[in-house]
């Protein structure tokens with residue numbers, strides 16, 4: 377099926393394309409287009425209107441979803457098919473006692489499947505390389521953060537562990553998890569290498585761990601030379617698939633990777649790897665242990681997926697305002713494909729008296745972190761955003777994800793990986809979540825169907841005429 381790729385040539389060509397200007401790029405394929413008005417053709421299955429009956433059905437679904445979000449995690453832990461399943465305790469993973477204290481302090485009672493399977497490899501001696509895949513919200517961050525903290529030699533006052541994240545927000549979140557886990561390991565020091573952080577040229581970093589975005593890390597390592605990539609002995613690539621395959625990150629990550637010592641331990645993590653990206657990962661990581669999901673395991677049972685048919689942009693807007701009215705005690709994230717669409721939607725909702733926050737690459741990093749903090753504290757119940765927040769961001773109370781626009785790649789083709797990451801902002805660690813897709817044209821219907829086929833997972837039509845619908849939810 378696929379044509380053979382010469383990875384060595386591919387890496388060499390990618391490197392040739394590296395520009396001298398090193399800057400941070402967000403994982404968003406935003407364009408500057410205005411939201412378009414589209415008209416849907418008649419469809420025999422589905423009425424065009426987002427009717428009051430549908431609005432009321434939606435409200436019921438959301439309420440039911442919220443009630444079920446109290447699903448017992450312990451039950452899932454005993455189900456071998458669940459990503460939360462584990463047989464071991466954290467004690468059995470041979471963690472340093474102070475790290476173990478940190479883990480329990482965070483309220484973690486037992487490891488998830490990925491933690492239980494990845495940690496023995498990550499902590500093995502001699503060190504083993506790992507390429508790991510596990511569904512969104514199943515505890516990958518804790519797995520690699522525990523490995524990072526375990527590998528630090530505090531007597532050596534220089535950066536030894538490097539973790540790369542695709543966005544500013546994700547780097548900060550990972551640093552916060554690491555700080556929390558290291559609460560009883562006071563000697564471990566960390567530094568963020570992200571936009572807004574500056575270091576004097578010629579100075580030498582003394583922190584043990586660097587967590588950052590690729591552009592800044594490359595700047596600090598190769599331009600300012602404030603730390604030595606050859607002395608890094610643990611390299612973590614979070615969201616590894618976009619980091620090695622998406623334009624903007626790829627050249628920087630590969631350049632960083634090339635400058636590491638051949639003995640540096642590699643830890644690649646993501647919820648998604650398509651086959652080509654996995655082949656490439658296997659090419660750049662020597663003798664890796666691979667933890668891989670089957671396609672049908674990639675999407676989570678605890679996230680119920682729906683679509684709503686809307687005739688045009690105005691009906692999409694009505695659907696969103698209806699959803700706004702039903703969020704209740706949870707929170708919602710609404711994804712738009714472009715910054716402009718996000719700005720348009722948030723302005724319109726604000727004008728109509730709905731309190732919403734908006735986060736996109738249009739804001740400064742200070743504004744971005746401020747918006748996210750307020751959302752985490754529940755000051756706004758609804759956050760409108762772009763793909764910049766599609767990956768990794770962990771806000772426990774998010775019960776609903778809305779795709780105002782379905783995710784497409786630069787060629788307008790369905791972006792199944794982004795879809796999975798977006799809907800994974802809800803349903804964190806076994807909680808229940810609801811994903812609602814707004815479909816306003818035959819093109820968007822085709823995209824939805826293609827996503828459905830890709831994961832072989834039904835996305836249910838929100839049919840107000842079907843009185844059994846609510847009963848089916850969650851089954």
Ligand SMILES: Nc1ncnc2c1ncn2[C@@H]1O[C@H](COP(=O)(O)OP(=O)(O)OP(=O)(O)O)[C@@H](O)[C@H]1O
Nearest residue numbers: 484486487488512513514515516517518768770805
């Ligand atoms: N063993 C555990 N017990 C209880 N909660 C946990 C455990 N491990 C992680 N969590 C919690 O689960 C949530 C999701 O974890 P995390 O953010 O690490 O997921 P992830 O797999 O990295 O997700 P994503 O693919 O979206 O990046 C977090 O709130 C985290 O605190």
